Amino acid sequence: MGWIGFIAGRIVWRSLKKRGSPPPVLSILGIAVGVLALTVIISVMNGFQQGFIESILEISSYYVRLTPAPEASGPEASASEAGALIEKIRALPSVRSAVPFRELQVLLRGGYGQQAALIRGLRGTAVEEDPGMAGKLVFEEGSFDLEAEDSILLGTELAARLRLELGDRVELISVGGSGALADGAELPEESVFTLRGIFRSGFYEYDLGWGFINFDQAGRLEGEDYVLGIKLTDRWQDKKAAATVAALVPAGTEIKTWRDFNRAFFGALRTEKLFMFVLVGLIFIVVGLNIYQAQRRVVLERREEIGLLRAVGAGEKAVRLVFVWDGFIIGLAGAGSGMILGLLVSYHIAAFFTLLESAVNGVLSLFQRGGDFAVFSPAVFYIKEIEARVIPREVLLIFLFGLCSALGAAWFASGRVSRIRPAEVLRYE
Numbered sequence: 001m002g003w004i005g006f007i008a009g010r011i012v013w014r015s016l017k018k019r020g021s022p023p024p025v026l027s028i029l030g031i032a033v034g035v036l037a038l039t040v041i042i043s044v045m046n047g048f049q050q051g052f053i054e055s056i057l058e059i060s061s062y063y064v065r066l067t068p069a070p071e072a073s074g075p076e077a078s079a080s081e082a083g084a085l086i087e088k089i090r091a092l093p094s095v096r097s098a099v100p101f102r103e104l105q106v107l108l109r110g111g112y113g114q115q116a117a118l119i120r121g122l123r124g125t126a127v128e129e130d131p132g133m134a135g136k137l138v139f140e141e142g143s144f145d146l147e148a149e150d151s152i153l154l155g156t157e158l159a160a161r162l163r164l165e166l167g168d169r170v171e172l173i174s175v176g177g178s179g180a181l182a183d184g185a186e187l188p189e190e191s192v193f194t195l196r197g198i199f200r201s202g203f204y205e206y207d208l209g210w211g212f213i214n215f216d217q218a219g220r221l222e223g224e225d226y227v228l229g230i231k232l233t234d235r236w237q238d239k240k241a242a243a244t245v246a247a248l249v250p251a252g253t254e255i256k257t258w259r260d261f262n263r264a265f266f267g268a269l270r271t272e273k274l275f276m277f278v279l280v281g282l283i284f285i286v287v288g289l290n291i292y293q294a295q296r297r298v299v300l301e302r303r304e305e306i307g308l309l310r311a312v313g314a315g316e317k318a319v320r321l322v323f324v325w326d327g328f329i330i331g332l333a334g335a336g337s338g339m340i341l342g343l344l345v346s347y348h349i350a351a352f353f354t355l356l357e358s359a360v361n362g363v364l365s366l367f368q369r370g371g372d373f374a375v376f377s378p379a380v381f382y383i384k385e386i387e388a389r390v391i392p393r394e395v396l397l398i399f400l401f402g403l404c405s406a407l408g409a410a411w412f413a414s415g416r417v418s419r420i421r422p423a424e425v426l427r428y429e
Helices: 001-018 023-061 079-090 131-136 156-161 204-209 215-222 235-246 263-301 303-311 315-348 349-363 392-419 420-428
Strands: 064-067 095-109 115-124 138-142 151-155 170-173 189-202 209-213 227-232 254-257
Touching: 001 079, 001 254, 023 131, 023 204, 023 263, 023 349, 023 392, 064 189, 064 235, 064 392, 079 095, 079 227, 079 315, 095 131, 095 215, 115 131, 115 156, 115 215, 138 349, 151 170, 151 204, 156 189, 156 420, 209 215, 209 315, 227 235, 235 254, 315 349
Parallel strands: 115 209, 151 189
Antiparallel strands: 064 227, 064 254, 095 115, 095 170, 095 227, 138 189, 151 209, 170 189
């Protein structure tokens, strides 16, 4: 294997130095560009997708949702028993947090117009109990203040739609209640709340249609039933955690995992990512064809050298491995340099896009006054910052794509070695 690698290295080196023979350079650049592009694109896509998924899991669906049977959550159920159950679930090693909540569909009236919304009732200590949710809710005005029973927190888009400011009064009409409280008293048609905070979650649907009120007040409006939202240290262990929790709760308790919620949305994100992999991966097919043609040319140009190697005892497989090693060196150089550049750009994605936008706006300023080009314009995309997330196994897969495209092309191109007969090549030498 030593002489095979040595000869392969000499072939690549001489091809790089030879004037008028650019295929090795083009092959290395092609693989590098493909790996670079795919690494950056997938990292940016991961940033967007993971941001959306985390917003959904941390704010809305939780990893596991536990809905007690009506007799276990109604007014006849002991508050101490419910509290003991929650503490028992929180003590599980796989559980990160467990927060009880109530949800109701409502119609909100503000300073201008009205808007349907989903309101979640939480305890005032929910921020301390669930740091993950607290990290996703960025308050542009006010704070997470639900201690007062008339407090309400709204998303930025919802508050803007209703033209509300901090401290304004909000009328809430429940549209999902039973019409009467458990003690037989009639539900009021309207409840008035005071806006204590305006938050941004980074997910447009939540900022436009979500709000929070006091847990007890939600119980008076919607009934005493509640849902327990459970978050895990590892969301992929949801089925195992659900089975563990099921052994602790009374019969009739409904248990669902995050896979049961937003199934279509998560499936669409997975399909989008797969097709992006395929489309950008077509670069490797083009580069592979380029390497295949270049290697065929090298085989034809070096027929005499191949004949000499065969004549002094090198087997057909060994000579073929010379050209496979040639492809390996090209693939390793291209995929390695592309991966390094891709990771560099991905970890400094904000600076990269700023530089790109400055360059484009600089060119535009030559033809018109100023420039307002933005890759992800806030007028089109509901984002405040660009985030890229690098998943090591995906970067390794992209690297292997680039390397294997060169190896496969070199293997097929070297098949012509078997047709070369040393006696015919060296007859007139």
